[in-house]
Amino acid sequence: MKRLNRRTRLLILTAVTAAALICMYVLGLAIPDEAVEGSFLEAGEPPSFEHIFGTDSLGRDLFTRTIKGLSLSITVGLVASAVSAVIAILVGLAAATGIKGIDGFINWLIDLTMGVPHTILIILISFALGRGFTGLLAGIAATHWCSLARLIRGEVLQLRSQQYVAISRKLGKSNRWILAHHLLPHLVPQLLVGLVLMFPHAILHEASISFLGFGLPPEQPAIGIILSESMRYLSAGMWWPAVLPGAALVLLVLLVDKLGDELKMILDPYSAQE
Amino acid sequence: MEQNKNTILEIHDLSISFRMYDSRFEQTELKVISDLYLSVSPGEIVAVAGASGSGKSLLASAVLGLLPANASLSGHIHYKGQELTPELQKNLRGGGIALVPQSVEFLDPLMKVRSQTGGRDKAKTAERTRVFKRLGLPDDTENLYPFELSGGMARRVLVSTAMLSSAELIIADEPTPGMSLEQSLQALTMFRELAREGRAIILITHDIDLAFEFADRVAVFYAGTTVETAPASDFKQGPRALRHPYSKALWEALPQNSFRPIPGSQPYPGDLPKGCLFAPRCPMRTAECMEHVPPVRQIRGGEVRCFYGS
Amino acid sequence: MRGRFFNLCSALIKNGMKILSLLLAVSIIAFVLVTLSPIDPVQQYILGLGTAISQEQREEIEEYWGVGEPPVECYINWLTNVLRGDLGVSSLYRRPVADIIGERFLSSLALMVSSWLLSGIIGFSIGCLMGMRHGRFLDRFLKKVCYILSSVPTFWLGLVLLLVFSVWLGWFPIGFSSPIGVLSGDVTFGQRLYHLVLPAFTLSLMSFPNIALHTRQKLVEVLESDYVLFARARGEGNWDILRRHGIRNILMPAVTLQFTSFAELFGGSVMAENVFSYPGLGSAVAAAGLNSDVPLLLGITLFSTLFVCVGNMVADLLYAAIDPRVREAVE
Numbered sequence: 001m002k003r004l005n006r007r008t009r010l011l012i013l014t015a016v017t018a019a020a021l022i023c024m025y026v027l028g029l030a031i032p033d034e035a036v037e038g039s040f041l042e043a044g045e046p047p048s049f050e051h052i053f054g055t056d057s058l059g060r061d062l063f064t065r066t067i068k069g070l071s072l073s074i075t076v077g078l079v080a081s082a083v084s085a086v087i088a089i090l091v092g093l094a095a096a097t098g099i100k101g102i103d104g105f106i107n108w109l110i111d112l113t114m115g116v117p118h119t120i121l122i123i124l125i126s127f128a129l130g131r132g133f134t135g136l137l138a139g140i141a142a143t144h145w146c147s148l149a150r151l152i153r154g155e156v157l158q159l160r161s162q163q164y165v166a167i168s169r170k171l172g173k174s175n176r177w178i179l180a181h182h183l184l185p186h187l188v189p190q191l192l193v194g195l196v197l198m199f200p201h202a203i204l205h206e207a208s209i210s211f212l213g214f215g216l217p218p219e220q221p222a223i224g225i226i227l228s229e230s231m232r233y234l235s236a237g238m239w240w241p242a243v244l245p246g247a248a249l250v251l252l253v254l255l256v257d258k259l260g261d262e263l264k265m266i267l268d269p270y271s272a273q274e
Numbered sequence: 275m276e277q278n279k280n281t282i283l284e285i286h287d288l289s290i291s292f293r294m295y296d297s298r299f300e301q302t303e304l305k306v307i308s309d310l311y312l313s314v315s316p317g318e319i320v321a322v323a324g325a326s327g328s329g330k331s332l333l334a335s336a337v338l339g340l341l342p343a344n345a346s347l348s349g350h351i352h353y354k355g356q357e358l359t360p361e362l363q364k365n366l367r368g369g370g371i372a373l374v375p376q377s378v379e380f381l382d383p384l385m386k387v388r389s390q391t392g393g394r395d396k397a398k399t400a401e402r403t404r405v406f407k408r409l410g411l412p413d414d415t416e417n418l419y420p421f422e423l424s425g426g427m428a429r430r431v432l433v434s435t436a437m438l439s440s441a442e443l444i445i446a447d448e449p450t451p452g453m454s455l456e457q458s459l460q461a462l463t464m465f466r467e468l469a470r471e472g473r474a475i476i477l478i479t480h481d482i483d484l485a486f487e488f489a490d491r492v493a494v495f496y497a498g499t500t501v502e503t504a505p506a507s508d509f510k511q512g513p514r515a516l517r518h519p520y521s522k523a524l525w526e527a528l529p530q531n532s533f534r535p536i537p538g539s540q541p542y543p544g545d546l547p548k549g550c551l552f553a554p555r556c557p558m559r560t561a562e563c564m565e566h567v568p569p570v571r572q573i574r575g576g577e578v579r580c581f582y583g584s
Numbered sequence: 585m586r587g588r589f590f591n592l593c594s595a596l597i598k599n600g601m602k603i604l605s606l607l608l609a610v611s612i613i614a615f616v617l618v619t620l621s622p623i624d625p626v627q628q629y630i631l632g633l634g635t636a637i638s639q640e641q642r643e644e645i646e647e648y649w650g651v652g653e654p655p656v657e658c659y660i661n662w663l664t665n666v667l668r669g670d671l672g673v674s675s676l677y678r679r680p681v682a683d684i685i686g687e688r689f690l691s692s693l694a695l696m697v698s699s700w701l702l703s704g705i706i707g708f709s710i711g712c713l714m715g716m717r718h719g720r721f722l723d724r725f726l727k728k729v730c731y732i733l734s735s736v737p738t739f740w741l742g743l744v745l746l747l748v749f750s751v752w753l754g755w756f757p758i759g760f761s762s763p764i765g766v767l768s769g770d771v772t773f774g775q776r777l778y779h780l781v782l783p784a785f786t787l788s789l790m791s792f793p794n795i796a797l798h799t800r801q802k803l804v805e806v807l808e809s810d811y812v813l814f815a816r817a818r819g820e821g822n823w824d825i826l827r828r829h830g831i832r833n834i835l836m837p838a839v840t841l842q843f844t845s846f847a848e849l850f851g852g853s854v855m856a857e858n859v860f861s862y863p864g865l866g867s868a869v870a871a872a873g874l875n876s877d878v879p880l881l882l883g884i885t886l887f888s889t890l891f892v893c894v895g896n897m898v899a900d901l902l903y904a905a906i907d908p909r910v911r912e913a914v915e
Binding site (some may be wrong): 046107111112115116117118120121123124125126127129130150180200204205206208211212213214224227230231234235237239242243246248250253254257 | 602605606609610613617731732736737738739740742743746747774834847848850851854855857858869870873876884885889892893895904
Binding site (some may be wrong): 366373379384419 | 810816819833915
């Protein structure tokens with residue numbers, strides 16, 4: 001009975017975290033672009049009741065811009081993590097086929113991806129795709145799959161050596177059947193957790209790269225762009241465009257981290273039993 | 275409580291429980307040792323014998339004050355007539371009490387043997403050379419890392435740490451498994467020598483045969499309590515000289531005797547019987563055994579925790 | 585002894601081969617990526633150099649990039665030049681890329697080395713502290729701090745530090761590795777150091793949680809080990825245990841981890857350099873990407889790969905050379 005309570009409590013906590021993230025996301029989408037347009041009469045105002053994050057040098061309300069930016073971050077994080085996860089699945093499964101050459105090649109590929117600093121690789125990919133939004137997405141997706149691929153490879157190799165898999169094989173089940181009935185049920189929770197844990201990294205990279213000036217046009221409300229703009233007015237003592245949107249981003253990352261931990265506790269039967 | 279001044283160590287009614295967390299919010303107490311008694315005098319070897327899971331190994335940690343943080347302890351331990359307080363334990367570690375652990379895992383894997391057996395100090399080096407020679411360890415053993423030692427060498431190095439100490443009480447935790455018969459005999463002979471120097475030795479072992487052979491007295495553990503202590507000679511004589519039904523059963527179960535195991539199994543610490551811990555498996559049990567814990571009684575120069583022991 | 589030397593050599597050769605294969609692959613991928621770009625490198629390059637370009641220069645550039653030849657030949661052409669040490673000329677800085685990298689790498693190196701050491705020392709010490717107090721309040725508090733810090737983007741941390749220490753307190757300059765208006769030759773060591781403090785501190789704050797959490801974890805494992813139990817039984821106190829067994833068993837894994845973190849270090853320095861306008865490779869690579877300075881972008885990509893791989897190799901070799909168990913296993 002108590003265990004059920006604890007599990008229920010965990011589920012509620014997870015739901016609350018997820019709901020907070022969804023709210024942020026939807027709110028960002030719901031805010032019309034016009035709401036972000038400011039007036040010069042209100043330029044550079046410090047935080048007040050009217051503008052809780054203050055306004056920027058063009059008089060735009062920073063809170064609405066931040067929310068829109070966070071919503072954009074979530075989009076980038078989701079898409080990039082999802083693509084990264086697909087790459088991870090394919091690579092991980094391929095490595096686990098047991099063919100020595102493929103496994104060796106994939107290890108080398110992972111070393112290669114980890115060998116170039118991610119920031120540089122994303123800049124390069126972004127440049128290749130014309131410095132646009134797609135380039136940013138592709139860059140982040142291309143750099144985040146390694147650890148998950150390794151995890152999947154290890155997991156599949158371990159599962160393959162299990163007796164019930166060997167017995168299924170002896171019973172004449174096809175590879176596809178084994179994949180669907182024995183491997184996927186174990187892999188899906190791992191994948192889900194891996195995906196959520198990848199998410200904060202993706203968001204942080206998105207912010208970093210757009211801060212450097214890649215990915216999005218300057219009028220877009222990405223957190224990186226807001227912070228990049230804020231640098232120009234920092235010496236004038238305008239602290240709010242630098243501090244508050246950044247803090248909001250940290251809050252988002254922490255929330256997603258928390259969601260990842262909670263999901264892990266729900267899905268991973270080992271840690272859930274402790 | 276009356277203390278025998280001649281004993282080095284006396285344990286009365288010792289109980290050890292572990293707080294286990296089922297989840298973040300629940301905790302349960304696991305009683306691993308209950309109402310245990312034991313005593314050892316200078317020059318004496320007391321073997322503590324019992325199946326695995328009978329709480330033998332925890333005994334050493336309890337005496338040395340090295341139980342994990344989630345353990346709680348009740349009862350009395352006296353060292354040379356003094357109540358064993360945490361401060362006293364702290365002084366006795368590395369002084370009056372020495373531990374001979376089970377395996378090479380107890381040596382720091384990245385530290386050469388020398389540093390773990392006294393270091394480079396001149397007097398220590400001379401002493402170590404002497405002890406190593408006596409144990410038949412090659413000269414360059416001190417320059418080896420633990421992973422370079424063979425199983426037998428590792429055990430002798432562990433024994434040497436006790437010999438190099440000035441401890442009056444040595445607690446040896448399973449010093450023989452993995453050794454050949456010859457090596458075991460050699461190791462046990464060393465313990466006998468240590469006892470002759472006037473040290474008291476507690477030999478924790480599940481090898482009952484060796485316990486009979488080498489100890490002066492044998493304490494039989496069952497489910498975390500002492501069911502009987504008796505002179506080793508009684509165990510050599512056979513079940514009729516023994517007092518507790520479990521000791522008798524243990525004797526019967528030996529390969530050279532009738533090799534007949536006792537039905538059932540030791541109770542799990544979280545699920546101990548209410549009365550005598552052995553009652554559920556005892557052929558002689560009565561309603562009283564199931565209800566009450568029997569007191570310790572002195573019979574024919576031994577002690578037994580049984581209503582019907584004779 | 586001879587066997588050990590031989591083994592180190594063979595490990596060195598093996599690692600060297602791997603690094604070469606990785607560098608070759610990176611050069612191909614990077615080249616393909618910039619070729620794919622809708623931004624035409626040669627066109628951008630010429631645009632970057634401005635209108636005052638003679639026909640002669642144009643031909644020289646087109647020859648360097650192999651304009652009009654098939655891509656494979658272009659690549660081979662470029663690679664041969666690179667192997668000869670000719671990385672091309674940066675359109676942004678109008679100087680040979682090799683010179684720019686050499687110069688800026690020294691600046692970056694000062695930044696990375698100082699923050700690498702700082703984060704290593706702080707991280708290891710805090711990790712030891714957490715491990716020794718594990719489960720207590722201090723441990724839980726520091727663990728929270730570490731988790732929060734690892735969720736903070738480097739550049740934002742830099743911005744906040746810049747705001748606090750340079751704008752509000754006025755303790756440090758707002759940017760540049762040397763005072764403006766002073767010739768680079770006249771910049772004193774003290775001035776360089778003064779401009780280095782904030783970026784290095786930012787970078788260390790970003791990377792110490794990782795090493796601290798790792799050290800904590802390892803120390804807790806050591807403290808719960810059988811050999812520490814035995815050491816306690818022989819009378820060793822907490823401090824002895826940490827000094828004799830803890831550090832001995834956790835220092836090497838920590839140092840190895842620090843060497844394998846060169847990629848994060850480099851990535852972090854890109855961000856820190858851009859926030860603090862510090863003239864290293866990181867600010868150059870962002871500028872190169874934004875201004876389509878292809879030779880510089882390619883040059884820094886290759887160089888940073890080399891940097892990361894060397895770090896990994898050092899970690900590998902260090903491990904093989906120092907841990908007696910690995911040493912034995914190899915022999």
